Amino acid sequence: MNSAISKLVFSLFLVSTVATASGDDWVNLPNSDLTVILKGKRISASHVRGGQVTLQFRDDGTLYGNHSSGGADSGKWKIEESKLCMNWRQWEYEGCGLIQQRGSEYRHLYPNGSLHLSFRVN
Numbered sequence: 001m002n003s004a005i006s007k008l009v010f011s012l013f014l015v016s017t018v019a020t021a022s023g024d025d026w027v028n029l030p031n032s033d034l035t036v037i038l039k040g041k042r043i044s045a046s047h048v049r050g051g052q053v054t055l056q057f058r059d060d061g062t063l064y065g066n067h068s069s070g071g072a073d074s075g076k077w078k079i080e081e082s083k084l085c086m087n088w089r090q091w092e093y094e095g096c097g098l099i100q101q102r103g104s105e106y107r108h109l110y111p112n113g114s115l116h117l118s119f120r121v122n
Helices: 002-021 031-038
Strands: 041-047 052-057 062-067 072-080 083-088 094-102 105-109 115-120
Touching: 031 041, 031 072, 031 094, 062 083
Parallel strands: none
Antiparallel strands: 041 052, 041 115, 052 062, 062 072, 072 083, 083 094, 094 105, 105 115
C-alpha cells in the first residue's frame, strides 16, 4: 500500500513538472492586481489583428485608444469579476475578458477566450 502511494505521488510530481515546463503557464489576475496594472496607466499593446494600440486607462473609467494605423477611439473601462471590461464608441469591442500574466508578459482575451491584446507593463 505504501508503495502504491509513493508511485502515485511520484506520478503527480512528473505530471506537474511537465505541465510547468510546457511554457503555457499563464495566470488569471485578480481584481486587485488588474487595478494596479491598469488604473491611471498608459500601455502599448500588440493587437491580434495586427498593429500596435496605445490604451490610456483613466482613473474615472474613461478609456482612450490610438491604433498605429491612425485610428483613435474613446470609451469606458472597468474591472468586473477579475475581467477587464471595455466599451468603445467606434471600435468593434464590447465586453469583458480575462487578463493573464506570464512573467513580464500580459494578454487580454476576448470574452470567448481567444487572444485580443498582448502587452508588457513597465
